[in-house]
Amino acid sequence: MNASEYILGKIKAVPDVAIILGSGLSRLAGEIDNPLRIPYKEIPGFLSSTAPGHVGELIYGSIGDKKALLMNGRFHTYEGYSPADVAFPIKVMKQIGINKLIVTNAAGGIKTSYNPGDLVFIKDIINFSFRNPLRGPNDESEGPRFPDMSQAFSKEWMEKANEVIKDNFGAPLEVGTYISVLGPSYETPAEIKMFRKLGADMIGMSTVHEVIVANHIGIEVLGISCITNMAAGVLDQTLTAEEVIEAGRRVSERFVSLVKLIVERTC
Ligand code: HPA
Numbered sequence: 001m002n003a004s005e006y007i008l009g010k011i012k013a014v015p016d017v018a019i020i021l022g023s024g025l026s027r028l029a030g031e032i033d034n035p036l037r038i039p040y041k042e043i044p045g046f047l048s049s050t051a052p053g054h055v056g057e058l059i060y061g062s063i064g065d066k067k068a069l070l071m072n073g074r075f076h077t078y079e080g081y082s083p084a085d086v087a088f089p090i091k092v093m094k095q096i097g098i099n100k101l102i103v104t105n106a107a108g109g110i111k112t113s114y115n116p117g118d119l120v121f122i123k124d125i126i127n128f129s130f131r132n133p134l135r136g137p138n139d140e141s142e143g144p145r146f147p148d149m150s151q152a153f154s155k156e157w158m159e160k161a162n163e164v165i166k167d168n169f170g171a172p173l174e175v176g177t178y179i180s181v182l183g184p185s186y187e188t189p190a191e192i193k194m195f196r197k198l199g200a201d202m203i204g205m206s207t208v209h210e211v212i213v214a215n216h217i218g219i220e221v222l223g224i225s226c227i228t229n230m231a232a233g234v235l236d237q238t239l240t241a242e243e244v245i246e247a248g249r250r251v252s253e254r255f256v257s258l259v260k261l262i263v264e265r266t267c
Contacts, residue, residue: 002044002095004096006043006044007058008096011069011096013067015060015068015098016066016068016100016267017066017100017101017267018068018071018093018098018101018102019104019259020070020071020074020210021071021072021073021074022104022105022225023228023245023248024106024245024246024248024249025104025248025252025255026055026072027252027253028255028256031256032070033063035059037057037058038057040056040058043058046089055072056073059072063260063264064264068263069096069098074210075088076184077129077205078183078184078205083131083135084133084136086206086210089210090213090217093219094142098219099219099220100157100267101219102221102223102262102263103207103211103221104224104255105178105206105207105225105226106204106244106245107203107226108192108203108230108239109201109229110179110196110203112230114174114230115230116247117251119173119225120173120176121153121161121223122176122207123153124177125177125179125208126179126195127212128180129182129209131182132209133212134212134213134216143215143217144216147212147216148215149215152211152212152221153223154220154221154222157222157266158175161262161266164261164262164265165261173258176201176225177199178204178208179204180203180206180208181203181204181205184205186239187203187232188232188233192231195231202225202231203231204225222262224258227247228244
């Protein structure tokens with residue numbers, strides 16, 4: 001039995017959306033109705049997540065009248081996984097029949113007008129990992145050899161979500177460009193200065209490989225970054241992983257209501 005057969009055997013219906021929860025953003029996992037938990041270690045072929053703040057389980061349940069499959073914990077290349085390993089769950093989602101994916105992450109703010117606690121839609125991405133999960137032979141039945149990345153994040157979905165957010169919370173979210181690095185060391189102030197010149201608004205160590213595979217196989221993507229800290233050198237202070245996870249927790253109530261609203265109204 002493969003991973004998608006195992007998961008479908010448990011959940012018995014195709015979810016309306018999959019959601020990857022970033023560092024410190026796992027509160028949503030505790031707030032969906034009728035949750036069914038599937039630890040990664042039970043799933044054939046699945047890896048285990050080792051990063052702090054990443055639990056390592058799928059959670060299937062309801063958000064309003066929608067069905068969602070949550071990844072509570074993701075895989076990163078800094079853990080030693082290959083880009084293809086990191087993106088493997090996205091292929092499993094497609095095999096299950098999922099066509100919509102919300103990716104979330106914790107990110108450092110490069111744009112100086114951002115503040116820790118801000119939630120920002122990801123409009124575009126810079127792959128500064130210089131690695132690609134599609135390297136190697138291509139399976140044409142999955143997607144093209146050279147997939148388009150000019151709309152890596154769905155503009156239509158983002159605009160629709162932002163309208164709903166504006167109606168319910170009074171103001172839309174900011175929209176920014178995420179630069180993805182390998183980590184695990186945080187950046188130097190000089191690197192952050194360079195990334196700002198390159199057009200990046202926020203930075204993190206995840207997301208890009210998942211988004212490339214989602215585009216390859218035809219899954220629509222919406223991205224949300226939680227600005228957990230200002231990137232290195234923006235403020236005169238050092239960075240710690242604890243601060244990143246703690247900031248994620250502080251914003252989690254707003255994050256949960258926002259993601260629930262997006263799922264209920266746009267999925
Ligand atoms: N840099 C890289 N990754 C991150 C950061 C950061 O400042 N904050 C959260 N993830």
